[in-house]
Amino acid sequence: GSMIDLFLAVPGVQVKAVCDPVRDKAERAAAKVTAAGQPAPTVYAKGEDDYENLCKRGDLDFVYVATPWELHFPMAKTAMLNGKHVGVECPIAMRLDELWQLVDLSERTRRHCMQLENCCYGRNEMRVLRMAHAGLFGDLLHGAGAYNHDLRELMFDPDYYEGPWRRLWHTRLRGDLYPNHGFGPVANYMDVNRGDRASSISSIGTPALSLAEYRKEHMPAGDPSWKESYIGADRTISLVQTAKGRVIRLEHDVSSPHPYSRINSLGGTRGVFEDYPERIYLEPTNTNHQWDDFKKYAEWDHWLWKEHANPPGGHGGMDYMMVFRLMQCMRLGLVPDFDVYDAATWTAPVPLSHLSIKAKGAPLPIPDFTRGEWKKTRSGVDSEKPAE
Template sequence: MKEKVIIGMIGLGARGASLLEMIVRNAKDVEVAAVCDLYEDRREAAADLVEKAGGKRPVAVARYEDVLALADIDAVVIGASWAAHLDIAIAAMEAGKYVASEVGGAYSVQECWKLVETYERTKTPVMLMENCCYGREELMVLNMVKQGVFGEIVHCAGGYHHDLRGEIAGGEENRHYRLNEYIHRNCENYPTHEIGPIARVLDINRGNRMISLVSVASKASGMKDYIKREKGGEHTLANVEFAQGDIVTTVIRCARGETITITLDTTLPRSYSRGFTVRGTRGMYMEDNQSIFIDGQHDECHFDWKGQWGNAESYYEQYDHPIWKKFVEDGVKGGHGGMDWLVFEDFFDCAKNGKPTPIDVYDMAVWMSISALSEESIALGGHPVAFPDFTNGKWTTRR
């Protein structure tokens, strides 16, 4: 067991910078020894942040390879653009550094296989930092599922319902990679916020697996309309044709017979939601109105459900996950309602004690591959596409 974990932070845009700030404020046994970004202003601001927080000023470099070459680095946190995640993760595993990678989608099945093969050769743990797996309601629902409250689970749904038009349209000014993604790709580009909690509910890679998907995309009208209204017809993006459909719907079949529906919905006006839904033979959970329906308890309300909206909170006392019970007692901290800190606390504990990560390389490969597989399915007009078995059969015995 290490007294502290020495880390390098790679990628310091909006997300990377916010994570770094959370780490230096809350992680008492973590030292940030290196910060890395292609842009000098970002890496110098990050080094200033660490120093002002009372730490030794970290090395500030432009190349992630220079971080990986530092002998005293135990682990790296990858907050770079989607396109760089897997390349950096693979290089870090080769260098023997524990890897914490921010979320996103893969560009090919081949790079997912390379990730898995690198882990199996080096045995260097990698963790996909899917914070939504640590949400209070997601963990409570998981706890209820494991206790049989919803009966046998038949179907789950979720989505990334988040109006990102302003962020995408400002990509050039803000140096944000999403703009280029939406111009050139048409896929389920951000699947892990919804699929992570669902994969836990359905035991994916641990007794169950995803076997195929079908994806369809609507036309792409939201961004062009937004840019013309907000930035004017003379703006450089006004006549750009965006490839990314406004709504992408993906249906996944699982080996045990369950189905999953996930939706990407980021370029039309709407409220934020992850749409987490769990359907079982004895009940259901719905995130959008934060309600739980239990067979035999709520039958009389099923035609007048509005009065039960928000009733999920009443289940905290009985079914709140132990992780959250302790978190509430100790004091909730970190971004996104505390989820950000919980996922990093788990990762740092693994790196400190040399343990396997809870969201491991096989989870990372399967969840991220959805982007590449959906892109293929959409291009083929909604043709079914098979999931590779990244565990090579071990899903039947892993727990």
């Protein structure tokens, strides 16, 4: 409902079809298309599987998936089998075997399957990325990312998530349900899948108390949520080791009260950056053991942020940056900034953290979805501005 505005804002993009089992929502999206001056798109709203008919069309290049998590895998699979590139909201799938299937399908169909990780396009994230690649942090040692976001009110709102689907995942898995926002940017800093790789993960979790406590205080007797038993840890902490020995800390907490934070930190032999609030300490510039102002480093902004200084859309403009860049790559025939190997790697903590917590924090191997290709240098988010 909101992302369609951003696709329509990018020159050269046509929205040819929209799909939602709730016809009113599909028609509202279609109205945005005509309001933007494009022909009315075809509306697919005949049940839960009508997306299959959308994917069969011959006039589509790219399919965008923004649905409950359990539908991400079958929709991405259907899109690729019908010859379409596909971009999927987080996480791209919920099981390890599904991640492997998406990798295999992307290779076999020669179609891109991307995790639409908007946080990789945040201004701070892109600035730190370019500084890291320029060597300002020295040799990289450690990083951290998170999705610490109090969602209790929204998860118990019957309208916001259109039913209890997101809350119900807390009755099924113990681990990190949403690692991508934290993992993606730090993986980019460290060139994961582009010279390094995430090799193992060890996870621990707190008791699952906060959702039940919120329900007790806010939900009336007889509400369907009273039939649910929550097992998802209120806070999950995972340590990821890379092939080069670096350490990435991931956190997930959507159940307990706290301010929003993605942590977003990076440390090396020459200094460290930490976000929320943003601050930096780099030698030889800083030698007084006091944080410095990150705004001083605006010269390191990515070309996207220099070209689009005041982007439209939500999340501070990162959503538009992601859509603009992805559509640019599609139009120009460029390799996207991240691909199915990144999608699988960034999502692997979903099933693996659950298994590690069950095994009392035992480290588990993260599959090499690239099958050894991670050893080769290739392009990523730290891109050069293309010639039109």
